[in-house]
Amino acid sequence: MFKILLVDDEKAILKSLTFALEQDYQVFTCDNGKDALELMRTHDISLVLLDLRLGKENGIDLMKKMLGHNPGAAIIIMTAYSSIESSVEAIQAGAFYFITKPVQTSQLLLLLEKAAGQLDMRRTINSLEDVIRNEIIGDSPQMQQVLRLIDQVKDTKAGVLITGESGTGKELIANKLHFTSNRRDQPFIAVNCAALPESLLEGELFGYKKGAFTGAVRDEPGIIRKAGKGTLFLDEIGEMDLRLQSKLLRFLQDGEVRQIGGDAVRVDVRVVCATNRNLEQEIAAGRFRSDLYYRINVITIVAPPLRERTGDLGHLVPYFIKKYSTAYGKAIQGIDPEAFELLSRYDFPGNVRECENIIQRAVLLCSGDTIAADDLNLKYRADRTQEDQQDRCVKVYAHEKMKDIERKVLDLALRSHGGNRRRTAESLGISERSLQYKIKEYSL
Ligand SMILES: Nc1ncnc2c1ncn2[C@@H]1O[C@H](COP(=O)(O)OP(=O)(O)OP(=O)(O)O)[C@@H](O)[C@H]1O
Ligand SMILES: [Mg+2]
Helix, strand or coil: CCCEEECCCCCCHHHHHHHCCCCCCEEEECCCHHHHHHHHHHCCCEEEEEEEEEECEEEEHHHHHHHHHHCEEEEEEEECCCCCCHHHHHHCCCCCEEEECCCCHHHHHHHHHHHHHHHHHHHHHHHHHHHCCCCCCCCCHHHHHHHHHHHCCCCCCEEEEEEEEEEEEHHHHHHHHHHHHCCCCEEEEEEEECCCCCHHHHHHHHHHHHCCCCCCCCEEECCHHHHCCEEEEEECHCCCHHHHHHHHHHHHHCCCCCCCCEEEEECEEEEEECCCHHHHHHHHHHCCCHHHHHHHHHHHCCCCCCCCCCCHHHHHHHHHHHHHHHHHCCCCCCHHHHHHHHHHHHCCHHHHHHHHHHHHHHHCCEEEEEEEECCCHHHHHHHHHHHHHHHHHHHHHHCCCCHHHHHHHHHHHHHHCCCHHHHHHHHHHCCCHHHHHHHHCCCC
């Protein structure tokens, strides 16, 4: 549902407009410029219906401020005096359109539909530009293999599962799969399964009939149908609830979308999934259906962690330097060898996303024309990495039996003291006798 902001200093008008629009829009209201700007900012609103005369405030000035903050906003001016000059002025200052008071609901709805359509188009164009910009950088053997695999499977309808740690480029891979495939002229729709509660996600995906449940105020075709002959990208599939997993499985098996409270419709969409969880472990823990897993995972593409392909830094770092020095209008030529060496030794728990953040920040901070070690701020990160490793340790051990943990710790301690029992026992805070006993027990 599109959000709309109504700004008028007459309470009665706000009330009647809200009544007219709340079926089709998520309505926000306020009676002054300050609140209006705040609402637009906090709720990311791009559609506004604005009274030209707001008490002492001038609607056109306010509109200019709104456009300064959100240049893509569609602002419709309401005016009680159908004075030609003020309407012309409003349009010249960037208004989407103007409408005279008293506002006729049918006319307003039509106008809003047009404005919303234009906003939608702008959004699509923006995301297309993003996609075009988002090239997959890197030519390490691991990435070459990923690119080859994308090329081999881009046109199949078999389930592709993209796995890999956070920030390794899973979404980028899904994008490439679609935009190089024979479905590239069809929609690409990404859904983050972790972002919505289960009940909402079901409605979003499968759609619903008007009246199917409270709050279903109109028919909603659902994302799967909207994706049509295109690609549906189910991101973070590991977070999907078991009940919804069954429904998804049924759809994948028979190719029919069952709208909540409605009929089944055949859809020829291609489904690509991604997760940073280990789904086999999730299956073992009873949190993921194995039959769904086999459906979505006919082909697996593993996005390798950056620390296993540090050779790619030679491409990624210059790429991000160029990207951000252009964005920030800085003339940065490159990175000095010492700084690059530091990066090569860093283990990037946040992978390419983290690498990008580090370079972005360095470009901002850099005062010369070459990024230096100091600009990278890696010392703090290296410390944090150690913490992360401890965290990971805790996670690894949290699923093991006490005995197995004890065995590992003893083994590690013995090795690190070159097999010397006295020192090992001392470091573990136990007697040599009990160490002796445990070595026997675990046949170390
Ligand atoms: N090979 C690459 N070349 C260029 N940019 C990349 C590459 N891999 C990742 N990125 C960039 O890093 C960021 C994270 O990538 P992406 O969102 O695809 O990762 P992800 O694996 O989906 O992460 P998460 O699991 O956290 O959702 C994005 O800004 C993306 O453009
Ligand atoms: Mg992702």
